[in-house]
Amino acid sequence: MAGYTPGETTVHTSVTDIGRVTRALRKTSRPVVLVPTMGALHEGHLELVRAAKSLPRAVVVVSIFVNPLQFGDDADLDTYPRTLEADVEKLRGVGVELVFAPSVREMYPNGFRTTVSAGPLSGELEGASRPGHFDGALTVCLKLFNVTNCSDAVFGEKDYQQLVLMQQLVTDLNLPIQLHSVPVIREKDGLAMSSRNVRLDSTARQAAVALSAALTLGAHCGDRGPGAVLSGARSVLEAVPEVEVDYLELRDGRLAPLPENFGEGEARLLVAARVGEVRLLDNVGVILGDLQARxxxxxxxxxxxxxxxxxxxxxxxxxxxxxxxxxxxxxxxxxxxxx
Structure with missing residues (x-):
């Protein structure tokens, strides 16, 4: 098949070419599994790839595209790391057969005329600090779903709000796609893996560990109720002055606010903070209530x-x-x- 060689990595930059290849693969009853990325790949991304490859008979497509619609700040867009050659080598090392790395003009030949509205949740948490970010993320992923003809897609839980909104997109627009999530991949010291971590100097890197430490303590307070979860996490963050907290919130599993009389069940503790010049995100699942009694x-x-x-x-x-x-x-x- 032109454009696809089993066991080898082929890079496509054209919407037409990747579409032709993936349509042919779907006709052979093989699932096409998309892993959307913006490049600057690290071990966390590769874990997503491994999860995709674990699906039976999967052909994995990794997209590498720095999406302008997700950036409210042109300076942030301009400085976002672009390491395509190194990224492709990493993907070759884990056996990815198809890479889709289009240009902005290829993805948006008519400009940004039609976009997705992500709904009310997109204006909360991350969306409050980054207006339009989730509209851009959902727009590009909807395009990637269509362009790659994927049957499945894999997302990490580190960007938990994005994951929830992606599932909303698939559900509300009746997309024939199965989403799969992978838990947060962490460094040995607990820091959530992120492409932005390389921008932390040694002092900021040490301080950044407070985010995961705060979440861990908060999660262990779940049997004492929401207030204890938040106060426990907050105590850790307040002890590290280098960490400038944007938000620390406890929501339910779909990120709706917890009702006042919420007794027990699954919740999600989320934090965003600036450490030095770098803005970091993290989150953890929390079981509220007496787990043993349940x-x-x-x-x-x-x-x-x-x-x-x-x-x-x-x-x-x-x-x-x-x-x-x-x-x-x-x-x-x-x-x-x-x-």
Whole structure:
């Protein structure tokens, strides 16, 4: 097949060429899995590639495109690292067969006439500091989905808000694409991997570790409620004056604000901060509420269902079960001590 050689890395710069190749591959019933990037690849990106390659019979396409629509600041766009040759070598090393590296003119031949509106969430968190950023990210990814004819796409959880909005895009526009997420990839000291990390000097690099440390402490406070999560994380950040916090927020799993009476469940703790001249993002999943109590209830509920009783256990019934459990432990303890 022209433009595709199994086991070799082929770089395409034309929308027409990559489309022709991927359409032909889809006709052979092979999934085409897209990993969208802006280049300056690091180990975090390569983990996304490995996740894509793990899908059965996958042909992986990695796009490398610095998207102007995502940048509100022209200076930031101009200084964004562009390392195409080194990026291709890294992708060749992990067995990527197709790379799509178009020019701006190739991706936007008619300028920025038609764009995607990412909705209300795009103006919160990251969007509050970067107006239009998510409109640009969703616009280019929608184009990449169409251009590469992908059946699947892989995103990292480090840009968690982007991941949520990408799923919104796929759901709301009925796109025939399955999204896959990969947990945050971290350096040995906990710092989330990012292309921007290379811009940290030694002092800023040491201070930046406070972001992941704050999230870790906050996550461990989940059994004490949302307030404890935020205060624990904030205490770590406030102890490092080099870290200028933009936001530290606890949201639900889809990034909606937590209701005041939120009891237990999954949440997401997110932070953005400037360390020196570099703006960094990080996030972590948080389990709010008493995890052990929840697991005990799930086990008891499963036992009742196995016995043919489907009614939901009440709090009073769970308290009685725990009392009986503790009584059994006391009886066993007395018996063991007399043997």
């Amino acid at each position: 697991q005990e209830k799930e086990i008891a509920q499963a036992a009742l269902q196995a016995a043919g009783l489907d009614a939901e256990l009440t709090d009073e019934e769970m308290a009685e079960l725990r009392r009986l459990r503790d009584e059994v432990r006391r009886v066993r303890g007395r018996r063991d001590s007399t043997e």
